[in-house]
């Protein structure tokens with residue numbers, strides 16, 4: 001069954017982005033829409049986009065341990081040079097999932113408390129910045145996040161920002177903070193192999 005969902009929060013809500021708002025906004029996201037599940041069951045084996053220990057606080061994802069992973073299609077993305085700067089455009093169907101644990105130090109084998117998901121789907125009318133923004137609770141279904149909360153903050157990835165390398169040259173990074181090619185990111189075993197051609 002479909003329900004109508006508000007497309008965007010008002011300007012005041014947008015101005016109040018922060019830790020408390022995330023919880024509230026997640027609860028208010030639209031649950032009724034039927035969509036395919038984008039996370040395949042093997043997602044736990046997708047390569048991590050960084051080996052950095054993401055246990056420090058960031059607004060929007062808090063100070064809980066976070067493990068970002070990307071499907072193989074996403075790993076095929078290569079930036080092109082435009083005006084002396086790199087420009088990223090992930091292929092349609094790229095999926096990035098970030099496992100968010102309940103605390104900074106989850107017990108061995110502990111399951112994540114929540115998954116936040118980005119799916120590159122520029123032709124989907126619900127896409128914002130070319131991506132669908134979703135969340136998934138353990139055992140629950142993927143829920144499309146139709147407010148502008150996620151995309152507004154992730155737009156910072158395309159400009160100079162306070163996270164990771166800070167994007168000092170203001171490259172367009174397709175709303176992704178942890179690019180596979182950033183020095184801190186892990187190339188993973190497959191990418192470390194010499195090119196076959």
Ligand code: HEC
Pocket residue numbers: 017018054058059060061066068096097098116117118133134135145149150151153154157163175176177178179
């Ligand atoms: C206030 C800022 C902010 C908001 C809001 C936010 N994020 Fe993020 N997100 C980040 C930062 C910073 C990272 C980089 C990794 C880290 O430190 O956790 C990130 C990383 C991610 C990643 C890994 C890909 C990447 O960009 O590196 C996914 C997937 C993700 N977020 C999904 C979401 C979804 C879905 C929402 C909305 C429900 C959301 N985020 C809301 C700041 C935000």
